[in-house]
Amino acid sequence: MAQQKAKKPNIIYVMADQLRHDMMGYSGNYKAITPNLDKMATEGLNFENCVSVTPVCAPHRASLLTGKYSSSTGMVTNEIRINPNQKTIGHVLTDNGYETGYIGKWHLWANIAGHHGELRTAYIPPGPYRLGFDGYWAAYNFNHRSYQGYFFEDTEERKTYDKPYEPEAQFDMAMDFVEKKSKEEAPFALFLSVGVPHDPWVKDNVPEEFYDMFKDVAFKLPDNWQDSPDGYMDRNTDPEKWLSYWKENIPEQKRVYYAMVASLDVYMGRLMKKLKTLGIDEDTIVIFSSDHGEMFGENGRVFKLTFYESAARIPLLVRWPGKIPAGLISDAPINTPDLMPTMLGLANLPIPESVEGMDLSAICLGKNGKEPDFAFLQGMGHTYLWKDGHEWRALRSKRFTYAKYLVDGSELLFDNLKDPQQTKNLVNDPFYADVYADMKQKMMAKMNMLNDEFKPMSWYRDNWLDGNRNIIKSAKGAF
Structure with a gap:
C-alpha cells in the first residue's frame, strides 16, 4: 500500500x-x-x-x-x-x-x-x-x-x-x-x-x-x-x-x-x-x-x-x-x-x-x-502626485544604516546600537570611515545587480507607466 x-x-x-x-x-x-x-x-x-x-x-x-x-x-x-x-x-x-x-x-x-x-x-x-x-x-x-x-x-x-x-x-x-x-x-x-x-x-x-x-x-x-x-x-x-x-x-x-x-x-x-x-x-x-x-x-x-x-x-x-x-x-x-x-x-x-x-x-x-x-531599501515616492526631490536609497545591516538622497547627493550614516534615535550623522567621522566605505560600496553593487538607476520620481511615471497609471515596465524591462 x-x-x-x-x-x-x-x-x-x-x-x-x-x-x-x-x-x-x-x-x-x-x-x-x-x-x-x-x-x-x-x-x-x-x-x-x-x-x-x-x-x-x-x-x-x-x-x-x-x-x-x-x-x-x-x-x-x-x-x-x-x-x-x-x-x-x-x-x-x-x-x-x-x-x-x-x-x-x-x-x-x-x-x-x-x-x-x-x-x-x-x-x-x-x-x-x-x-x-x-x-x-x-x-x-x-x-x-x-x-x-x-x-x-x-x-x-x-x-x-x-x-x-x-x-x-x-x-x-x-x-x-x-x-x-x-x-x-x-x-x-x-x-x-x-x-x-x-x-x-x-x-x-x-x-x-x-x-x-x-x-x-x-x-x-x-x-x-x-x-x-x-x-x-x-x-x-x-x-x-x-x-x-x-x-x-x-x-x-x-x-x-x-x-x-x-x-x-x-x-x-x-x-x-x-x-x-x-x-x-x-x-x-x-x-x-x-x-x-x-x-x-x-x-x-x-x-x-x-x-x-x-x-x-x-x-x-x-x-x-x-x-x-x-x-x-x-x-x-x-x-x-x-x-x-x-x-x-x-x-x-x-x-x-x-x-x-x-x-x-x-x-x-x-x-x-x-x-x-x-x-x-528603496525610496521613490508616496503618492500619485509624482513630486521630485525626495528619493533615496539605503542599506541597513544589523547595526548600521547608510542612506543617500538623490536630490543633492547628501549621505547619512547611523550607528543604531549607540544612537537608536538616529540623531548623529557619522558620514564624516573618521572612526567610521571603513563602515561608511563598505556600506556605500555594497549599496552601489546591489543597485547595479537590480538595475536600479535611482531616478527622480517623475521619471518612473514617464517611463514605466501608461496614461492610466498601469505599470508596463520596471527596472527589468517590459512585462
Missing part, C-alpha cells in the same frame, strides 16, 4: 498597517498592552531586524507577494496598478493545491485617484489582478475609516460587515474561513490585511473600550523632536502647520494608535485560540507583520517613506509549534523580498526563479542557514 503523502502546513499571514516595530510589550514598550502578541513572541520566532523594502503601503505589498524589489515590481508609489504578469505567492499556493483566502486591504489596484469606496477604485474583479488568490476573496483597495468599512467579493456589490468595527469583523471572517477550511483535505493559506493602526488617529476611529485603556496614560513628543520639519520629507513640511497641528496633536494621536494596537492584539488572541480549538495549531504557520511603521514626529518627520527606524523597521513574528523553536530570536536583517521565499521554504514549496529575496526558512527552524548581510 502506497504511503499517504503528508499534508502541507496551513499558512496564515496577518499584516497590520503602519505598525512600528517597537509598539508591543515584547519589544520593550512598557505602555503597550499586547499580551497575545507577547505570548506569540515567546512561542515562536521574533525577527528583530525586519525592515520594509519601501516603507509605503502599495510598494511593500507588491514586494511581499512577488519576492522582488520595488524597482522590479514597478510599484514605486501608491495609487498605481500592479502589472499582473508576475509570479506571486498566490500563484504558487494555488498551483500546489492550497485553498487561498484574502481578506482586507489590497492597495494594488488604484490607477485612478480616489480611495473611499468608489467602485472604480475599490472593487478588484476576479482574474489576473488578484495575483493568484483565486479562492475566497473579501477585499477592497483602500479604507481606514474603521466604522465605515466595506468589502467586495466576486461581484460589484459593495458589502458591509456584521460588526461595526472593521478589524474585529475581519478577524471574525478569518476565523470563519479557517474553521471551514480546517474540515477540508487541502491545506489553506489565508492573508489577512487589517487597516489598523493606520491613521486617522481620532477617538471615534477605535472602540471606546480600547481608548479607555490609555485615557490616563501620558504621551509626549519624541525625545528627538525638532521645531522644524525635515525638508527631505515629501509632505507636511509647512513650518507653521508643523507647530500648530503636528506638535499639538501627536500626543493624542499616539493614544489612539496604542488603542488600535491593543484592539489588534485582542483579535490576534482570538485567532490563535481558534486554531487550538480546531486542533490545527501545530499544522499551521502563523506570521504577524506590518507594511511599514510611523514616525510620529521623530527626526522631524511624520508618516512613512523614510529609512529612519520608526518607519522602516517592522515587526515579524513566525510561529509553528513543534517546528519553530519557542522563544527564538534572530537578528538577521530580513527584508520584504525575503518574506515570500521564506514562507515557501517553510512549506517546502517551489520558489519562482523571478524571486530576488532570500529563503530564510532554515533560520526560522532554528538551523544554521545563510542570511543576508544587509537589507537594501
Whole structure:
C-alpha cells in the first residue's frame, strides 16, 4: 500500500498597517498592552531586524507577494496598478493545491485617484489582478475609516460587515474561513490585511473600550523632536502647520494608535485560540507583520517613506509549534523580498526563479542557514502626485544604516546600537570611515545587480507607466 503523502502546513499571514516595530510589550514598550502578541513572541520566532523594502503601503505589498524589489515590481508609489504578469505567492499556493483566502486591504489596484469606496477604485474583479488568490476573496483597495468599512467579493456589490468595527469583523471572517477550511483535505493559506493602526488617529476611529485603556496614560513628543520639519520629507513640511497641528496633536494621536494596537492584539488572541480549538495549531504557520511603521514626529518627520527606524523597521513574528523553536530570536536583517521565499521554504514549496529575496526558512527552524548581510531599501515616492526631490536609497545591516538622497547627493550614516534615535550623522567621522566605505560600496553593487538607476520620481511615471497609471515596465524591462 502506497504511503499517504503528508499534508502541507496551513499558512496564515496577518499584516497590520503602519505598525512600528517597537509598539508591543515584547519589544520593550512598557505602555503597550499586547499580551497575545507577547505570548506569540515567546512561542515562536521574533525577527528583530525586519525592515520594509519601501516603507509605503502599495510598494511593500507588491514586494511581499512577488519576492522582488520595488524597482522590479514597478510599484514605486501608491495609487498605481500592479502589472499582473508576475509570479506571486498566490500563484504558487494555488498551483500546489492550497485553498487561498484574502481578506482586507489590497492597495494594488488604484490607477485612478480616489480611495473611499468608489467602485472604480475599490472593487478588484476576479482574474489576473488578484495575483493568484483565486479562492475566497473579501477585499477592497483602500479604507481606514474603521466604522465605515466595506468589502467586495466576486461581484460589484459593495458589502458591509456584521460588526461595526472593521478589524474585529475581519478577524471574525478569518476565523470563519479557517474553521471551514480546517474540515477540508487541502491545506489553506489565508492573508489577512487589517487597516489598523493606520491613521486617522481620532477617538471615534477605535472602540471606546480600547481608548479607555490609555485615557490616563501620558504621551509626549519624541525625545528627538525638532521645531522644524525635515525638508527631505515629501509632505507636511509647512513650518507653521508643523507647530500648530503636528506638535499639538501627536500626543493624542499616539493614544489612539496604542488603542488600535491593543484592539489588534485582542483579535490576534482570538485567532490563535481558534486554531487550538480546531486542533490545527501545530499544522499551521502563523506570521504577524506590518507594511511599514510611523514616525510620529521623530527626526522631524511624520508618516512613512523614510529609512529612519520608526518607519522602516517592522515587526515579524513566525510561529509553528513543534517546528519553530519557542522563544527564538534572530537578528538577521530580513527584508520584504525575503518574506515570500521564506514562507515557501517553510512549506517546502517551489520558489519562482523571478524571486530576488532570500529563503530564510532554515533560520526560522532554528538551523544554521545563510542570511543576508544587509537589507537594501528603496525610496521613490508616496503618492500619485509624482513630486521630485525626495528619493533615496539605503542599506541597513544589523547595526548600521547608510542612506543617500538623490536630490543633492547628501549621505547619512547611523550607528543604531549607540544612537537608536538616529540623531548623529557619522558620514564624516573618521572612526567610521571603513563602515561608511563598505556600506556605500555594497549599496552601489546591489543597485547595479537590480538595475536600479535611482531616478527622480517623475521619471518612473514617464517611463514605466501608461496614461492610466498601469505599470508596463520596471527596472527589468517590459512585462
